[in-house]
Amino acid sequence: MDDWFAHEVRVRFAETDAQGIAHHASYVVWLEEARVAHLAARAGGYPAIRARGVEALTTGIELTYERAAGFDDVLTIRVRCAEVRGARFRYDYVVERQGVRIATGSTRHATVDAGTHRPVRMPAWLVEDLLSGPSPES
Numbered sequence: 001m002d003d004w005f006a007h008e009v010r011v012r013f014a015e016t017d018a019q020g021i022a023h024h025a026s027y028v029v030w031l032e033e034a035r036v037a038h039l040a041a042r043a044g045g046y047p048a049i050r051a052r053g054v055e056a057l058t059t060g061i062e063l064t065y066e067r068a069a070g071f072d073d074v075l076t077i078r079v080r081c082a083e084v085r086g087a088r089f090r091y092d093y094v095v096e097r098q099g100v101r102i103a104t105g106s107t108r109h110a111t112v113d114a115g116t117h118r119p120v121r122m123p124a125w126l127v128e129d130l131l132s133g134p135s136p137e138s
Contacts, residue, residue, distance in 0.1 A: 034077035
């Protein structure tokens with residue numbers, strides 16, 4: 001998993017049920033947190049992308065739960081941009097606890113013009129940033 005970006009989260013009490021097990025919806029929040037961190041590291045973050053006239057909308061999500069996470073667990077969310085096609089792109093995720101996979105998932109996204117919200121092909125600079133590594137300071 002050398003090409004995956006890693007982001008850590010700690011399961012908060014508010015994210016658990018009465019048995020201390022993380023609620024399934026919390027995983028969606030953690031994936032988003034990891035994706036936003038990835039975008040910050042690779043493309044300057046959402047504000048920088050928006051400043052260049054592009055929005056990235058989430059169009060779908062898939063999650064497979066393999067093991068439970070509990071209160072105060074430290075989880076590593078591994079994320080990478082796995083596919084780019086025209087105005088669409090996909091992120092893949094692996095959620096681990098102490099090196100053991102507990103969930104996998106993917107999110108689908110579309111790029112749109114920030115002003116009109118009409119679909120636009122993913123700009124070459126964004127494709128390069130997401131697939132090739134950190135972008136230089138601008």
